[in-house]
Amino acid sequence: MSNYLNLSISELHDLLVKKEITPADLVNEVFEKVESDKLNCFITTDKESALKRANSLGEPDKDNILWGLPIALKDNMVTSNMRTTAGSKMLENFVSVYDAHIVDLINEKDMIIVGKTNMDEFAMGSSNQTSYFGPVRNPWNNALVSGGSSGGSASAVSSRIVPFALGSDTGGSIRQPSSFCGIVGLKPTYGRVSRYGLIAFASSLDQIGPMTRNVFENASILNILCKKDKRDLTHIGKEEDFTRLIGESISGMKIAVPKFYVSDVIDKQVLDKFNSIKKLLEDNGTTVDMVDIPYIDYAVPLYQIIALGEASSNLARFDGIKYGYSTKNANNLDDFYKKTRSEGFGDEVKRRIMVGSFMLSGKNVSEYYDKALRIRKSIANSFEEIFKKYDLVIGPTTTCLPYEIGEFLQDPNRSFVDDVLTIPVNMAGLPGMSLPIGFSKEHLPIGMQIIGNKWEEAVMYKLAAFIEKELSLDLVPGGEKNE
């Protein structure tokens, strides 16, 4: 088996431009790995059309560092040539009539979409155990969860099946599995990437972002995802070179650590590792202050109200009439809806639709939903105040290390608690990143979170690149240095 996919994209680009390898070689390597994948990273792959595309790309484009490279998409981004399931029986055989905006952008850059990655059903979950297509395993220990909901993307990148993948993040679904799997995952500023073609979970929170092996590659992918799309009215579409500050000195940067992020609910190993980074930064000329960010401790209940309320409405279209799963034995229209949705959705999705519907019912709208929107505004204001004084906010990504598959399955609250440190970022519409910062004594990856002000992803990449370079971790699961 060739092992080109362990090379950096700059090295791959050189080989491709010199024609020492071809895009088809890379695609073949991807599929060798896909075929021996024990992690259940993919729901759908299409070797034939990937090879066809690889062979049709023509001459290498030396100005396009992403030319001819394979990429995977989380299976909630619609594609017209491959089914899109959102990890659900409801869409088991669904093929879209149109492509998501980001699919067009990837194709414009002559990249090759090799498949659609496994995910929690409709992105509802944080351990990839709610997928209709089975759980995704953690590459660092196959008995453990990958995290979720973008678990397939995280495991596929971590295990070097693909150099990068796209995920989506509503409350932590890019950052938490990135942390669990030891990769770099970024949720951009709300409005940075068009959501057109992303199957909606919670419209005011969802955002697509890159999941990669390292910081530079993450910024390189984000570079191509921001082109203006008039079809998403919440899309601002600011384009810039996100790699431009990478390598610059971090000296003089002012960094805040919310006290909430270093409380005793955080696993001790995670906290120790985070504190070592804090020290590293202080030793390199940055100011790191402990701060209070009012209201962020309310983020989880707010999320349950807002995200589930929106989800209950967004998932109403799956009624069996136009596409997707339809029950075969209904007596009338109401019966048809009930049976189609009872049979097509999994337990977690049904639970969340019920909770969300309840939150929007009758008087609950004013008692919960409207109130939640107001507190959400307060969270955004709290962060705004912090960013008047600080360049970045940092903290751990998760409260714990990856846990065993099957654990916590009986605890419907667990997946929300997993996201307690990531949800505030979505509530405020800010960009957030998870970056690997080391390993636990069980050799499981530990991640830290970097939170930026709106539209300041480039500043986050600067800090992340510095830490990455200082630590110089070996992040290949089962690699030599890890033995």
Added chain:
Amino acid sequence: MNNYKPTIGIEVHLELNTNAKVFSLSKNNYSDIANTNINEIDLAYPGVLPTFNKGVLDKAILACLGLNMNISRKMHFDRKNYYYADLPKGYQITQFRTPIGLNGYLTLSTGKKVGISDIHIEEDTCKSLHHNGKTLLNYNRCGVPLIEIVSCADMNSKEEAMDYAERLRETMLYLGVSDCKIEEGSMRFDVNISVSKDDTLGVRSEIKNIGSISNIGEAIDYEVERKIALLEKGEKLNFETRKFDSNTKTTIFMRNKDTNNDYRYFPEPDIPYIYLDDEDIESVKEELVMLPFERREEYKKRSVSDINIEKLIANKELSDYLNMFLNDSIDFSIASNILLGDISAYLNKKRVSIFDTKLSRDRFIIVVNALKNEEISSKIFKEILESLMEDEKLDLDSYKQVDNNDEIENIVNGVIAKYPDSVSDYKKGKDNAIKFLMGMCMKESGGKINPKTTIEALQNLLNK
């Protein structure tokens, strides 16, 4: 029984005639072949998002201006959640909390003002067709822009309700926001009715499926009687939704409204807030035309007959043409007569717009004044109509009546000399003879002599 007073409010759904749908770029043309004006947004495919057609906003503002509404400066859309086969997303995008227009009114023929509580923008659903036990869906209508115009419960008779519907229809037609075709469903009425013996409001019912303005009257008649009969029997009324059956002219129970539908309204997160400033509204004001009730007043002031007024209102193009002369002192009665008579017949025959003919502003003034001063006869007018409309070189003066006494006397003398038999017949007392001589005079002059002056001259000379 007669001391019951009905109270009536009307909700109108009006389809706006924009080119595209409200939240997608599909063509807004429901009547095309079924399911041809559709895209992934109309079909509510996973991952799609709404866009917003600015044209809808302008038309809605125009409708608000025409109904004297306060226009919201900051608004958003809401989702109205419910399951039905004609609703592909499982929710309708509407304006629940921030309607674009608030607190306006419409003036009835009687001068009474009916309050309009709000106007909001929303999207239409699919059209369902029930056929052989199956339901067929036409998505052409899905996403067609609607405004819902909600009246206050200010009407107290079927006459007022029908007049409200008619006045609203013509106002919206004049504003050009909708084709207002009731029979095709682009204007739809839901009528709310209650009856009461005193000033407290009775239990209302909402009547749906009303397909014409006369149906409004019939539905009210039936519903008022039905309610009174129930009340007289001592029964308690329910707040219910009923539908009108135009065959039997009765209303039929659909569902109880007490089991209130919980629509779980919440702000639509996919569409940002919309902000309007004075400039936005002023720019739409430029499109605001003179509305029917104002035109009626103007025409009445200018002594146009009631029949002609209504005919003009029904023909906006001719009314618009006539309005070019509101600042001129022409005879509007004559002007309306020729517009609605010979000119209208010509336009219909030739299928042209009056604005595409050679009947310029100046020419029309000359013609109306000439008719008024009897310088041309209506007969001549008929004869030269086609040239008036088509030939800009036409010399109108050459058709003006001869009103010069000497000239008329010459013609009359000539005719008397030419037909001595008729002259003697006249002198013998045959009255018909003068009509013949008169006809000959007209013929000699090419119809241009003033008939009144001519007959006087003829009588004078014959009686000498």
